Amino acid sequence: MDDQTRLELEAAAFRRLRQHLIEDRRDVQNIDMMNLAGFCRNCLSRWYQEAANERGIEMTKEEGREVFYGMPYDEWKTLNQTEAGPEQQAAFEKSFKENVTDKS
Numbered sequence: 001m002d003d004q005t006r007l008e009l010e011a012a013a014f015r016r017l018r019q020h021l022i023e024d025r026r027d028v029q030n031i032d033m034m035n036l037a038g039f040c041r042n043c044l045s046r047w048y049q050e051a052a053n054e055r056g057i058e059m060t061k062e063e064g065r066e067v068f069y070g071m072p073y074d075e076w077k078t079l080n081q082t083e084a085g086p087e088q089q090a091a092f093e094k095s096f097k098e099n100v101t102d103k104s
Contacts, residue, residue, distance in 0.1 A: 017044075018044070018068065021033075021041050021044070022041070022068070022069060022070060022076075026079075026080040027080075029081060029082060029084070029088075030042060030081060031084045031088045031089070031091075031092050032088065034092055034095050034096070034099070035088065035091040035092055035095045038095060038098065038099035039099065041068065041069070042065065042073075044068060045061075045064045045065040045067070045068035045069065045073075046061065046064060048064050048067060048068055049061060049063070049064025049065075052064070
């Protein structure tokens with residue numbers, strides 16, 4: 001497989017993942033994704049922003065989130081996310097320490 005085809009397939013897979021998380025499975029809470037998988041929608045939007053910044057494209061965290069969510073994050077959050085319970089918050093504290101440290 002040539003590099004361009006690989007790049008196009010990776011981009012298509014990312015778009016499908018985004019659609020799945022933003023449109024198809026809005027019921028899945030970010031905190032639960034973080035607790036189970038070690039990443040969430042906000043991580044993906046941050047990785048998008050960081051990739052843009054690495055290529056000299058100025059993009060803030062909020063701009064990256066708006067691109068990823070297709071609307072301002074606060075609006076998406078109001079429409080789709082619920083308040084986390086104490087058990088979710090405790091699991092998040094543990095997951096955050098394990099998964100959000102700089103691994104470079």
